[in-house]
Amino acid sequence: GIARIVETHQPIVETYYGPGRLYTLIKHLQVECDRQVEKVVDKFIKERDYHRQFQQVQNSMIRSASAEKIEPRELDPILTEVTLMNARSELYLRFIKRRIISDFEVGDSMASEEVKQEHQKYLDKLLNNCLLSRTMQELIGYYITMEEYFMRETVNKAVAMDSYEKGQLTSSMVDDVFYIVKKCIGRALSSSSIDCLCAMINHSTTELESDFREVLYNKLKQGFPATTFQDFQRGVTSAVNIMHSSLQQGKFDTKGIESTDEAKQSFLVTLNNVEVCSENIMTLKKTLESDCSKLLGQGFGGEQAQAKIDSCLSDMAAVSNKFRDLLQEGLNELNSTAIKPQVKPWINLFLSVSHNIEEEEFSDYEANDPWVQQFIVNLEQQMTFCFCFQAGLSPVIYDTLTGLMTSLIAIELEKVLLKSTFSRLGGLQFDKELRSLIAYLTTVTTWTIRDKFARLSQMATILNLERVS
Template identity: 50%
Template sequence: MAASRSDATSLPTFDGVENLITLTDIQKAFDELCVEEESMNAELDNLLEHQSALENKMSGLHKILPNLQILETDSKQLSSMVSFTSTLAENVSSKVRQLDVAKSQVTACITRVEDILDLKFCTDGVQTALQNEDYEKASAAGHVHRFRSLDENILRMSEESGEGSTLDSSFRLLQEAEEKLKSIVNTKFDAAVHSGDFASIERFFKIFPLIGLHEEGLTKFGKFLSSQIAEKSRGNLMIAESVTHKDKNANVIYAETATQLFESIANIIEVRQPLIETYFGSGKLFSLMKILQKECDRQVRQILEKFKLKRDFDAVVQQVQQNAVFHRPSATEKFDPKVLDVLLSEVVLLNTRTELFLRFFRRRAVGDMESAYSNDDLKEKIKEIDKFISNCDLNRLMQELIGNYIMMEEFFMREMVLKAVSMDTVEESSHTSSMVDDSFYIVKKCVRRAVSSSSVDGICAMLNHASTVLEQDFREVLFSRVRAGFPSGFDLTQAYNMVQSSIQQGKLQSSDQEKAKTTFLVAMNNAEVSCEYCKSLKSNIEEEVLRSFSKSSEQSKAKLQSCVTDLGNVAVRLKEVVDFGVSQLRSSAIKPRIKPLTDAFLSTSHNISEDDFSNYEANDPWVQNYILQIDNMLATFKSALSTENYDTFVSQVTTEVTFQLEKAVLKTSFNRLGGLQFDKELRALVGYLSSVTTWTIRDKFARLTQMATILNLERVNELLDYWGPNSGPLTWRLTPTEVRNILSLRVDFRSEEIKKLKL
């Protein structure tokens, strides 16, 4: 093994030792031999440790060895048996396949024999049935109908066995019988229709599908039902024309006539659907419904023509269009919108009943298709149904009618709102004028009437028109009154203009200013109440829409929701009027009164002695008179403003009080007792203003309260007990610079100590 290695140190054998020349090589070879020796010793130790286990395993193997020989023998026997079974199964399977082929051939033979027997039976029976006019037996009992179900090509294969001439004769006779039966059924059905024999009509209608005339049968039956519908509708229309104005249904008689038409068609569909499904199969009802719908279109057109003629509809539409274009016609040409109210209600009722009928029509047609088709085929059929409904004359006529309705309803709503504004009155006990209730009653009535029409486009249009009327016409009236401003003795320009206006009228009216104040405050109240009415209207209409259109498409729901939201947004625009009025009040009524009252604070010393402090406690220098004057001012406005506007007014008064008082405080000098006095005055003022409103106003006094706290400190460093990490829940509204300025108001605090504060 040493000879196979070229490296002398790779195997330290006696042969390699001769090649070791240097001491380094000898030492290296020796080290390797030591390592190898240690490795072999470790391996031998490991084997010796497991000697008993290895001996046990070897003993076990010796015991198993005989069993392995037996297992080998059994495995060979099992393999032989499986091979034999496989061969046997293959042979049996082959025999079974042969038997299946034979069975199928026998079955086909039996079927052909049965078909030949049926053919001969039909040939023999059909002649007798036709002679006896037993048409049901000639078809439904299996003669012609059974003949039509036979496969002629398969039967022709029997010609090779000598049956050819007989089969030809049978086929010829049955084909002749089929044509004869078709002719008879058509003739008998037409005769039954002519004589009005409904039993015979239904009898022969059932035969049509059995002789392969599905579409022809449905067409003939549909025409018969259409004639009945037309006759009944003409009778109802004649009755409608004879109704006098005293009749309770006179104002909606044409809507009732159309309803009767829809109900009669719906009743026919409900009654005849089981008959058609039984004899014609599923998916055939829509063919009949299309025929009935075309007759419905014709009858509705006649009803609408009579309706327009009786109600002078076209003339009314023309007058409305003229008045809409020329907004200010002469008094003689002015069209009274009141006459539209009844007419609009009837138009809406017409459309409501139409939408209800079309939904019924679609539901029945789709239901019939669902029982006959599935997946893609069903989707195509539903598209066909929707296209038919959208293109039918009934739908188009009602769309045209709704178009005119929207124009007239918008005109009615706008004119009635403007009329409500022109007839605006204020009752003594009311904060608002009549125009608010009247206008929102009209708008609500018009929008709800549109919702009842069930027309998504019509509803959306009227919601948009309602938003426009409220946002432009109605709001503009309120805004113009508020924009005129609140009269104030301090507003010299306004006072001058008012005097000039009174002089031009020939006299100086002392009540002009009071009237202007009332107009301003009522307009503010109107705007505030209108905000609430608008939100309530939006909420009510939203509920009605969700309830009425819960099963509509997502697209329709999204359109309606968008328009309802726009109506609700009008409240935001009305709130702008209130906010503008409040700003006017603040500049004209609040600021001119609060500023002089606050000047009294500046004239009251807060650098006081203990005697002065005791005297102030007994004889308040300014705050009680301040509160009294504010109370008088608030009392004046409380009776004139709505609750919400009054609270807003108090809030504005509070804002102005705090603003003016902060400026006054920064111009005043304090000592310790003066700071304590200011704190008492401030508490009295906060307590009063909190008692006169339901809103919280303490937050507005946060800065002043913190000023009072600073002015009450005994020492400058005491501020640090309330500042920074020691502030607790208190949030400081004053900046460090403002705090130092307020501390400097204390005459007893040294400026050096204030500057040293680390804020």
């Protein structure tokens, strides 16, 4: 209503009083505006019990196990109303600012720099010290604390209600958590307040980095359980004792096996969750960059607005990298627990096959491969059937894991190679084995692996020379 009055009467003021007088009119109108704002806000605070709700939220955040913990969904409509009120206020103040600035520019065209600066101070004082600005700043201050509580409690619920459906790569909490985070940041964005938006981006970043990442870290910390075959290899007799005890009772208890399978599935799902979290954070960052650019383009925010937003978004990118680091830690754990104990003995079998051979043995090896074909079969079974890695991991993680496996194979194979003795035909046999191995590994990963086997290829070349000169 007041904006319409200004728009209607501005030409009259300019005609009869000259340019530069609009400020005086708006200054008087703002007094009435503040009076009406006070009534509206007081009514809102009373009807929504805003201060009591804030106090309850504050107490709940200080004492997390409070008996009077407020239900987050009760805050949802209140928080939406506050951001709507602030958006209207920001729109009004931006309109007033634009009109007064344009009026001053016309009136001050011949004025000194001191007069222009003085008029700018008048404008800043009017916009910043009016009751409308101060009241909305107070409401938004309460809102930020309540929105943080809403986000934290709802995220905790999403984690507590986490579930996994067969055939899915991730569990439910990832989508739920990012829906909540986007909702809270989106609501702060709708307030048109840059400070409010930056505060909520920072709270969201902290929630993802500290609380949610900690949940995923603790799941990965439990490790990937060793298989029964690995336990047997390591001489662990507990599985045998359990089986013996079960058979004595006339039944075979599969509970231990089932729980192990669940633990494996949980570990793989958590790896997928971590990867998706990292991607979601970067997607959210790009979306916010676009949304903030539109908001600033409409004239909202002060001189430092862009710098504030850039700082918040750079923190978000840093958190995405921390999730990437966590993923790498999990993959290293999976590689060292599930792959290395299996692959290393298979590679060591290379030592039991003589490569100091003559023509007859070379022909026999050609007909009945002594090592590499069985090694490839073992790898294939491990990666696809034994642990269901290919089905249980996202394509990106599976590729990274096979990359770690190929690095491990190259390192371990080089070690056994240095312990072996070769004739020229033995060198030729190794060259064939290496080519077969590289050909297979190339089919299971999209990454280039030839660089990892470069040293082994050079060794094979040297072994095929008649003499080194």
